[in-house]
Amino acid sequence: MQRKSLGLVALIVVPGTLIGLVFSILLLLAPAKPAAADCGPTASVVINGDTKVDGYSxxxxxxxxxxxxxxxxxxxxxxxxxxxxxxxxxxxxxxxxxxxxxxxxxxxxxxxxxxxxxxxxxxxxxxxxxxxxxxxxxxxxxxxxxxxxxxxxxxxxxxxxxxxxxxxxxxxxxxxxxxxSDGEYSLEGNDCAIPGKAGAGDDYPWKDSPTWMQVGAGAAAASPLGMFYRECVDFALWRVNQQMGSTGEPFKFLNGNFRPDGQGLGSALTWKSGWDAKGWPTGSVPRVGAVVWYAPGAGGADPTYGHVAVVKEVKDDGTYVEEGYNGNPPPDDHNYYTRTVSNEIPSAFLYLPTQEEKK
Incomplete structure (x- = not known):
């Protein structure tokens, strides 16, 4: 590995496979949040004459x-x-x-x-x-x-x-x-409060799997999605599958079948072109659940391969919270992170078919 001036680590890329890329933005850092309660069950109403909610009659x-x-x-x-x-x-x-x-x-x-x-x-x-x-x-x-x-x-x-x-x-x-209701649902880190995302927090299913750096760039390090475990691209593709209703094997969207032209989705460098080839929308406005795409060097991303993450929350002050893997330098690389980012930093936002850019 070779140290970069920004403290980033360049990773060796193996053709035909997708690796994650160490990524650093000199902005506000937010700690990872624990997984939240399920937002699926139906709530039963619990109300009486003494129930009061500030701001509501x-x-x-x-x-x-x-x-x-x-x-x-x-x-x-x-x-x-x-x-x-x-x-x-x-x-x-x-x-x-x-x-x-x-x-x-x-x-x-x-x-x-x-x-x-x-x-x-x-x-x-x-x-x-x-x-x-x-x-x-x-x-x-x-x-x-x-x-x-x-x-x-x-x-x-x-x-x-x-x-x-x-x-x-x-x-x-x-x-x-x-x-x-009869449940407790917080606005912080909760899937009930974060729309358009099937999971909350670090729910990546292979968080304990060995990285390619630990076992070598071989099949043992490849996840069921066709990416390397615990890389930015593997987490992002997991979130894409999850949001599109594919939460277990066989997964619907893989490195090898995402693009209709038969090419692999590729490293973070080629995700924007992969989205274009698939005909999925892209834009400049963060939408919760959209993939954040950083071109090489953008916002401190790897100067050769860039970085991808996922929009976790959109704030009213012109920033958003992104989540991802392998976005911090060692020794905290290949782990889950969240980070608050200015909307102008990324190169593009890659939307799912269920999302659209606010005009």
């Missing part, structure tokens, strides 16, 4: 509880219940409104449902339980809604002009569900 709490109850009756996951509360917050402020707006003057109720026959009668739309039930049934019919960011899932049902209209209401929905 008793009317709003009652309507949120009704939405959770409707979700439980339909066996809706906790994530789905949060999405339902989020949409109602964004549409009516969790109030049963007897009026609409300019684009929808006939909209009514908790979800501002239109008088177009799809949402029942006026009385149905004004009934919190019925309107919530109808929204949830429509959500459950959206193919792959669990893999979408919450705001995009809600938009697939409501079809409002801005698909990101509900994004700012997600923290409030998490807060309300936490207060009104």
């Amino acid at each position: 008793q009317e709003q709490l009652k309507n949120a509880a009704v939405i959770l109850g409707a979700g439980k009756a339909l066996d809706l996951s906790l994530r789905g219940q949060m999405i339902s509360v989020m949409v109602s917050l964004g549409e009516s402020g969790l109030r049963v409104l007897d009026y609409g707006d300019g684009p929808g003057p006939d909209s009514r109720g908790l979800f501002q449902q239109r008088d177009n026959g799809a949402w029942g009668s006026y009385a149905d739309r004004m009934d919190p339980t019925i309107s919530a039930t109808n929204f949830i049934k429509a959500l459950q019919k959206v193919e792959g809604w669990e893999l979408l960011e919450p705001t995009l899932a809600g938009n697939k049902v409501q079809r409002n002009a801005d698909p990101y209209h509900y994004e700012k209401y997600w923290p409030g929905a998490v807060k309300l569900v936490q207060a009104l």
